[in-house]
Amino acid sequence: MQAKAAVNQKTGNTLNNAFASHFAKSMFLSVTALAILSFIGTRMFTHVDLNLYGYMVGTIVFIGGFFYRFIAWGERPPTKLILKKGLKLLKRKSTPKTSVEHLATYNFIWNRGIYRWTQHVLIGWGCILSCFVTFPLVFGWMYFTMDDNGHYNIIAMGMKVMTVPADGIIANLSYNALNITAIMVIAGVCMALYRRLKNMQARAEQNFLYDFMPLYMLLLVSITGLALTFMNIFLHGAGQPAMSLIHQWSVIITLIYLPFGKLAHIPFRPMSVLARNYREHYAEQGMKECKVCGDQFVSSEQSKDVVDVLGVNDIEFKAKEGHHLAEMCLPCRRKYRIAQFSGFPTHEVKVKEANQNAKG
Amino acid sequence: MKKRLYLELENCIGCRSCLAACTQCGGHEERNRNYVYDVNPLVNRQTMPLMCLHCENPACARSCPAQAIQIHETGAVLSALVEKCIGCQNCTIACPYGIPKFDQEQNLMYKCDLCIDRTKDGIPPMCASVCPSNTLQWLTDEEIENKKKQFNLDNGKWVTSMPYLEGETNVKVNLPGILQGITKLF
Ligand code: HEM
Ligand code: SF4
Ligand code: SF4
DSSP states (O other): OHHHHHHHHHHHHHHHHTSSSHHHHHHHHHHHHHHHHHHHHTTTTTTOOGGGHHHHHHHHHHHHHHHHHHHHHHTSHHHHHHHHHHHHTTTSTTHHHHHIIIIISOHHHHHHOHHHHHHHHHHHHHHHHHHHHHHHHHTTSEEEEEOTTSEEEEEETTEEEEEEETTSHHHHHHHHHHHHHHHHHHHHHHHHHHHHHHOHHHHTTOOIIIIIHHHHHHHHHHHHHHHHHHHHHHSTTTTHHHHHHHHHHHHHHHHHHGGGSGGGHHHHTTHHHHHHHHHHHHHHHOEEEOTTTOOEEEEHHHHHHHHHHHHHTTOOOBOTTSSBGGGSOHHHHHHHHHHHHHSSOGGGSOOOOOOOSOOO | OOEEEEEEGGGOOSOOHHHHHHHTSTTSTTOOOOEEEESSTTTOOOEEEEOOOOBSSOHHHHTOTTOOSOBOTTSOBOOOOTTTOOOOOHHHHHOTTOOOEEETTTTEEEOOOOTHHHHTTTOOOHHHHHOTTSSEEEEEHHHHHHHHHHSOTTSSOOOSBTBTSSSOBSSEEEOOSGGGTOOOOO
């Protein structure tokens, strides 16, 4: 048993050693996967749409930036910890519900304000739906063929899944899918920009590259996309090739920018589900009692994990009394600090903290 | 001229103007992010404010798996970025002074950001702007140095940082003389 494990570890290591880094390995595996999927989807590259070639290059550069950024991030001690423990807990019963609430319906943004929620649903779902339409087309996983009798065939991964009349509802929805999503994104981005004019908060802590650039890029992508449709329908395709280039360029820049700016939250937000599972699971396992008042304020596991993570950063907060400061509940920890300032043990007086809400 | 928040804790009269002012800062959404405590609630009326001290090596940011807590070039340790915070609450456990607050419904941490829209342009934060008792002040390093000279130094009573705090901080704290029976030399 032991020997077998050792051997496994060894072969595992040689596979890892074949690549210069995690980065090289992940990059290699994903580009290979993309190539294989496209190979199958296009029936051995017989249905490649060369107009979409730029997107393909853009996506591959994006994957490079993505792995570069996220592998560095995953190596940080607190991140690694939540990822590791959270992934093990994915089988919790609450996972599907938490995932939907956190990643699809954004209930928590609703609680921040209906305006913010509407704005995010428009931007977020607008983008997600656009990707569902665009990516399969770009990599040839999905394409359309036309029969003589005015019917379209929708072909996914090389198989015919549906035949629809060319002027039917489904066909119209699929021609217009990207127009609809573009309008969603434009509306959402306008809401975000309007909020920056109106609400000083949105203006705080922001700089051009982090805050405005993603909004302007999303706007540019959507407007040039809509302009393409407009030129097709009303201008009989005049100016279409140039606009197509601008559109392609804006999508590629957005993709490349994505891992480094505000939009980096998209691939990374699913971790909020891991964090929720981590908190729920370990809270059931056992709660930490405050060293001063005995209140249960966090799971024992998380309390220990935070102390360890701080230790890795050479931070250690030992109280004179011998315990770590993280072992006190928050009100006691605050009173303990007052006690350090005044010399009087405020935290030992059993009186609840008074009037902390500025409500008179 | 770079200025800092500077606290003279024993001046506090417990009016809670700083809490009220905090709620009005852009982005604070009418919730305050600071604290005022009774030192010995059953015996006397002495109060002291407790603020984020904007640590030079902030435990909150080090413990954040999402890198949601950014450190501004002025040294201010900012509130969680709204799109990054994943709601793990590590930061609330890590902060040695118990400063970050957490909103369960919004799944979001919020903490003092030193009113960054104001302080990045040299305007004092809301709390220091309104404090009527000079407990919270907005001073240059030179002014803080002069304050230091006014006090009887070398008696161990002026300590802006260690061992009363857990590490070096951007906010400077003056320890109270009154409570320790020492008259200040104004
Ligand atoms: C995986 C699902 C996603 C989650 C959980 C998520 C979460 C969030 C959260 C919590 C915020 C802060 C909102 C606020 O407090 O006002 C935000 C902002 C934002 N999200 Fe997402 N997001 C997701 C997907 C997306 C997608 C697909 C896009 C499309 C590009 C997107 C674009 C944005 C933009 C542009 C902002 C900034 C809004 C502003 O600055 O006012 N998000 N996101
Ligand atoms: S006092 Fe607490 S919240 Fe403020 S910077 Fe230091 S660790 Fe972070
Ligand atoms: S609660 Fe938010 S800000 Fe605090 S450590 Fe977790 S992710 Fe970071």
